[in-house]
Amino acid sequence: xxxxxxxxxxxxxxxxxxxxxxxxxxxxxxxxxxxxxxxxxxxxxxxxxxxxxxxxxxxxxxxxxxxxxxxxxxxxxxxxxxxxxxxxxxxxxxxxxxxxxxxxxxxxxxxxxxxxxxxxxxxxxxxxxxxxxxxxxxxxxxxxxxxxxxxxxxxxxxxxxxxxxxxxxxxxxxxxxxxxxxxxxxxxxxxxxxxxxxxxxxxxxxxxxxxxxxxxxxxxxxxxxxxxxxxxxxxxxxxxxxxxxxxxxxxxxxxxxxxxxxxxxxxxxxxxxxxxxxxxxxxxxxxxxxxxxxxxxxxxxxxxxxxxxxxxxxxxxxxxxxxxxxxxxxxxxxxxxxxxxxxxxxxxxxxxxxxxxxxxxxxxxxxxxxxxxxxxxxxxxxxxxxxxxxxxxxxxxxxxxxxxxxxxxxxxxxxxxxxxx
Amino acid sequence: xxxxxxxxxxxxxxxxxxxxxxxxxxxxxxxxxxxxxxxxxxxxxxxxxxxxxxxxxxxxxxxxxxxxxxxxxxxxxxxxxxxxxxxxxxxxxxxxxxxxxxxxxxxxxxxxxxxxxxxxxxxxxxxxxxxxxxxxxxxxxxxxxxxxxxxxxxxxxxxxxxxxxxxxxxxxxxxxxxxxxxxxxxxxxxxxxxxxxxxxxxxxxxxxxxxxxxxxxxxxxxxxxxxxxxxxxxxxxxxxxxxxxxxxxxxxxxxxxxxxxxxxxxxx
Numbered sequence: 001x002x003x004x005x006x007x008x009x010x011x012x013x014x015x016x017x018x019x020x021x022x023x024x025x026x027x028x029x030x031x032x033x034x035x036x037x038x039x040x041x042x043x044x045x046x047x048x049x050x051x052x053x054x055x056x057x058x059x060x061x062x063x064x065x066x067x068x069x070x071x072x073x074x075x076x077x078x079x080x081x082x083x084x085x086x087x088x089x090x091x092x093x094x095x096x097x098x099x100x101x102x103x104x105x106x107x108x109x110x111x112x113x114x115x116x117x118x119x120x121x122x123x124x125x126x127x128x129x130x131x132x133x134x135x136x137x138x139x140x141x142x143x144x145x146x147x148x149x150x151x152x153x154x155x156x157x158x159x160x161x162x163x164x165x166x167x168x169x170x171x172x173x174x175x176x177x178x179x180x181x182x183x184x185x186x187x188x189x190x191x192x193x194x195x196x197x198x199x200x201x202x203x204x205x206x207x208x209x210x211x212x213x214x215x216x217x218x219x220x221x222x223x224x225x226x227x228x229x230x231x232x233x234x235x236x237x238x239x240x241x242x243x244x245x246x247x248x249x250x251x252x253x254x255x256x257x258x259x260x261x262x263x264x265x266x267x268x269x270x271x272x273x274x275x276x277x278x279x280x281x282x283x284x285x286x287x288x289x290x291x292x293x294x295x296x297x298x299x300x301x302x303x304x305x306x307x308x309x310x311x312x313x314x315x316x317x318x319x320x321x322x323x324x325x326x327x328x329x330x331x332x333x334x335x336x337x338x339x340x341x342x343x344x345x346x347x348x349x350x351x352x353x354x355x356x357x358x359x360x361x362x363x364x365x366x367x368x369x370x371x372x373x374x375x376x377x378x379x380x381x382x383x384x385x386x387x388x389x390x391x392x393x394x395x396x397x398x399x400x401x402x403x404x405x406x407x408x409x410x411x412x413x414x415x416x417x418x419x420x421x
Numbered sequence: 422x423x424x425x426x427x428x429x430x431x432x433x434x435x436x437x438x439x440x441x442x443x444x445x446x447x448x449x450x451x452x453x454x455x456x457x458x459x460x461x462x463x464x465x466x467x468x469x470x471x472x473x474x475x476x477x478x479x480x481x482x483x484x485x486x487x488x489x490x491x492x493x494x495x496x497x498x499x500x501x502x503x504x505x506x507x508x509x510x511x512x513x514x515x516x517x518x519x520x521x522x523x524x525x526x527x528x529x530x531x532x533x534x535x536x537x538x539x540x541x542x543x544x545x546x547x548x549x550x551x552x553x554x555x556x557x558x559x560x561x562x563x564x565x566x567x568x569x570x571x572x573x574x575x576x577x578x579x580x581x582x583x584x585x586x587x588x589x590x591x592x593x594x595x596x597x598x599x600x601x602x603x604x605x606x607x608x609x610x611x612x613x614x615x616x617x618x619x620x621x622x623x624x625x626x627x628x629x630x631x632x633x634x635x636x637x638x639x640x641x642x643x644x645x646x647x648x649x650x651x652x653x654x655x656x657x658x659x660x661x662x663x664x665x666x667x668x669x670x671x672x673x674x675x676x677x678x679x680x681x682x683x684x685x686x687x688x689x
Contacts, residue, residue: 284561
């Protein structure tokens with residue numbers, strides 16, 4: 001299996017009374033909460049942590065895209081990824097991803113991802129999310145009724161831009177370009193592996209199967225809440241006659257490793273409660289704009305990730321609003337009981353991770369070892385314990401039976417930065 | 422007796438509801454407000470007491486499910502023009518509310534020969550950053566969110582959208598979501614459509630109304646329409662009504678429209 005280290009890049013100084021005194025962590029988060037000098041420090045620490053994870057032995061390091069968001073200081077993940085191409089040598093660089101419908105023209109994504117693939121020597125994983133309503137509808141003003149059409153069209157344009165041997169004209173519904181001919185092209189041919197972060201929509205599952213892309217369920221609510229979605233995904237793969245290769249799937253999980261269980265429970269309580277209490281304080285008014293969900297999804301009554309977060313935020317104080325293991329816990333005991341965070345000593349965590357990957361049949365596990373206001377020292381401690389003591393216990397999972405056809409194929413000989421004088 | 426028929430517009434079927442009789446006056450054609458109308462409503466009865474009333478469904482609204490082939494404002498305007506043409510009764514007294522008002526104004530501006538007199542009820546199409554309209558798309562989800570926003574009396578909305586016996590509640594939920602999505606497809610982010618720059622072409626007598634308690638569009642938005650319309654304009658408010666007076670105040674709204682249409686001062 002593959003272990004990838006995922007950073008959300010949360011702002012770490014949201015005040016104690018954030019939930020009560022501020023409307024939302026997203027879209028209209030109060031600008032006066034932000035201290036750019038702290039962000040300078042954050043970025044340097046966060047990049048150190050990603051680089052550290054790469055050195056420590058994680059198979060990949062991940063960044064993603066959010067806009068006007070207090071828990072995601074990455075409006076441009078490609079800027080982050082570009083520094084990682086220079087400061088890391090081995091790990092896959094997983095940009096999870098670029099919200100295709102937000103780029104005008106979308107060939108910008110083809111260009112920047114191709115640059116990243118060239119800079120890294122073929123280590124790029126190209127993630128293509130539709131994007132949340134907060135990012136796409138509200139922060140970027142996209143028409144909710146056209147978002148998915150624009151997404152699919154942009155996807156087609158990017159994939160053609162990478163693969164067509166000659167300059168071509170693209171006459172789309174939303175994009176008309178007379179001369180498409182991106183320079184550079186990706187190192188990986190015919191294109192970098194494509195991963196699709198998604199919620200629980202059947203249409204997305206089918207599309208991933210049709211295109212032979214990885215489906216990644218990026219839930220903040222852990223393996224218990226995610227089990228039903230992954231079961232739905234695999235049931236659909238069965239129906240479509242696809243094999244159960246676990247590398248078709250990715251899943252995100254928070255982990256908290258200590259020398260002992262007791263230590264883990266003490267060390268990670270505060271950053272976990274910060275994340276679930278403050279970072280997921282999303283005003284529910286942003287969660288469900290009409291037109292964002294397809295009619296099929298409404299009919300299936302599948303709730304999106306963001307709706308879950310919003311419901312969590314709208315929950316009455318003092319306890320989980322959700323029943324059935326989903327949603328709204330904000331105190332440490334509930335966070336643990338509901339499986340949002342897997343915490344324990346290295347052996348306990350390894351056992352649980354193995355169980356999760358086997359049960360959910362997931363070959364690409366994206367791990368959040370830094371979350372909330374966790375200090376950089378603790379993030380590195382968590383990362384090191386996972387890399388040294390957990391990862392070796394699970395690294396060979398699935399590899400006797402399945403091949404990962406969705407992993408980057410870097411150049412055998414890659415250039416590296418010169419040492420600074 | 423309400424009669425339900427269909428017409429073909431651009432190869433797609435559009436429901437048309439109608440009632441009443443007109444002797445020597447043009448029929449009144451009503452283009453519904455945001456969310457559309459699942460069926461006939463008391464306001465249309467009041468209006469039909471003295472004239473023929475014809476209600477074609479706008480794309481995506483109940484009665485005309487398809488709308489995702491329409492991408493631009495121009496697509497929507499052409500579709501609205503062709504819908505009025507398909508009724509084959511022009512010139513008509515064209516009444517548009519809210520989203521329907523935005524399109525009615527465009528029809529009058531760009532295909533003025535189809536219109537006899539014009540009634541606009543809280544039309545979308547202008548925006549003022551200093552006095553922004555409510556963001557219908559950013560509402561805390563729940564069954565009362567839209568009724569509370571668009572109606573002075575949410576029960577009026579609920580009465581219009583009551584699921585009939587034997588119907589599937591989920592179908593109705595999807596029908597409403599589809600109508601909202603269609604409105605977004607036409608108008609999102611509900612800003613300035615540029616209609617004001619075309620209103621100098623509207624020389625028709627125009628009645629410009631809004632609910633006194635409209636929580637979606639400020640009163641100044643109607644004033645912008647009024648200032649730009651080229652024909653004679655009568656402006657008014659409907660007491661005890663929100664953004665959709667056709668649901669909140671059927672009597673008063675029908676009375677003001679009937680009075681306007683009967684007024685020789687505004688005769689064409």
